[in-house]
Amino acid sequence: MKGSVIVVGGGTAGMEAAGRLAEEGFSVTLIEKEKELGGHLREWHHLFPDRRPGSEVMSYLKKRIEKVNVITGTTVESFHKKGREFIVSTGNGNSIHGDAMLLTTGFDLFRSERKEEYGYGIYENVITSADLEMMFTKKSVRLKNGEKPERIGLLHCVGSRDEKAGNLYCSKLCCVTAVKQAIELRETLGDSKVFCFYMDMRMGGALYEELYREAQEKYGIGFIRGKISEVSTNINNRLVVKAEDTLAGRPLRMELDMLVLMAGMEMSQTGTRLAESGNLKTGENRFFAPADHHFGSNKSNVKGIFYAGTCTAPMNITETISHARSAAADIAGYLKNSK
């Protein structure tokens, strides 16, 4: 055996990296706090830009980990380094030993109820992008009263680029998610009106811009440059939103049946806890800070501890898989040289 690796977090990054390391002949233990592997990917109906079902990626990842020792439903309470060895203490009182650690603790979705002005958790038809994705999975996009929504708004940057929320960074995926979901709403609901309220359209990924164009030209989705300032309901229980159309230079008030909040990404609570207990450096954005943004994006400030995926910054599935593969390569190099 070439060495052992403990991977903390069984989402996309954890599964991909664990699978790759196991393929290389390392002994890999993957610890996941939930009962099922997959992380946020499990909740995703379709992925952008090509609308591949999330389940296809899940199937691929599951095949990758056949040689991995998987422990689910178990939290990592703490870890320490003894000589070159890492000892992880789990919530059920076990200790797991390894020669290297990979943290793939992912992200937590921004808790949209923190933006009180949008009334998530108060107004029944204010939902999040994750809620909508689950509606797509169930093939039932409906209002709380069971009726079909006819006018739907999607609000970008909920909890991202927001000083009041303490998140100055861009979550990067919300714009394209909104475009994808807007198209899917039009396809699912037929003659509905769909509006995206945005600050800037950040369509930097491969085929994103094309999707944005298609949303406008083929699906007639309205893009309004301006954030919603407040949400309320009228006497018919319809949502009333106020916004500013910054291109037209005028305030706007609109009635909607449903409002979808494009919730941003935040450092996970597990990641934050492990950063504090393990003296791992975090950035201003509170995600794990890589040792070097250009040459060591998988390395931490502690020798033998590595990162992959969205515990370091918002990234999409494609980037997460690439990042996980590079982490596996870094770990293989580390174990080879430390023997």
Place this chain on the structure above:
Amino acid sequence: MVNEGKKRVWSEYQKEIADDHFFYVRSCIRQSFYPGSEQFFLNFLRNDLGKDVYENPSHTTCTGIGYHGDIVPFSTTQTVVARHFALMKESGYKNIAISCVTSFGIYTEILETWKHFPAELEKTREYLFKATGREFDIPENMAHTSDIIYKFRNEITAKIKYPLINRLTGKPLKVVEHIGCHYAKMFPKHGVGGAEFPRVLSGMAEAWGGEVVDYPERRHCCGFGFRQYLVQANRGYSLSNTVKKFESMKPYEPDLVLTNCPGCNMFMDKWQYTAKEMEGMTFGSNGQSIPVLTYEELAGLVLGYNPWDLGLQYHMVQSEPLLRKMGIEVDSGDKYRTRDGRQMPIPKNLINA
């Protein structure tokens, strides 16, 4: 509307409100417009609850109206407020009870400024000492008087005589609650329930049997907005804001509007008169206007105080329709009579009378 969601928001904005020994500071306008409100507050706390409430005769304006009208500089406002704190220290009090929402906003803004910019605090200490020889302490507890009535709302419920139930229909009265912008919009953590779903007034209304109306322009300004009104040329803007708010609440047919800011009460009351005079507009049910009450006036009503002792007759929109719904019988002959029996002039063209 999911009430659990609101309760979660409220749970995040709980503030400590002192229980006793209040240094009470007055408003510039409230005693003149609604004298019964202050009298109820002082009487209820001192005589009904047995609390110690102290007023210092040397207390002055907080300069809030001048400050928000851009004619009093912030350093002056800070020094004036520091003088009030000095009076409080000299009087042996640590809990300040502020009766005006503009003042409450001024005090919270200053305390937050001093917290984040300690140099401002030191500068203010120096200014006050040089000008008056006084020194001050920062209050241990700061509450708006509506916070204090909110704190004791259940004591009021326990003695309630006229709950907020429509005696004619048996249904809860529909209450529009409107908190002043400067109560919590600048610093949500200083307001009970925060700024988006404030609890201070809705908590009272619900405790006393009413049903709170959530309408689209619930968060909108009452129309005062200081310069919107203080600059004469802007007064049409002030009025149009108030009309916008009332048009939004009109479909719900509210029975009353409940306020905690002297300015809001004045504008939501008096602009209804103006809108009716100018355009014939009314916003209540049956073509009537909507009575606008302070929280102390409402507390007094549910406890069975005489509406004319509470000063309801000094509003532009008269409250008789509300009194009838609550089952409160009044002697209209006493309405404009002083306590010693003298008849005061009777206003003409009263709304809702």
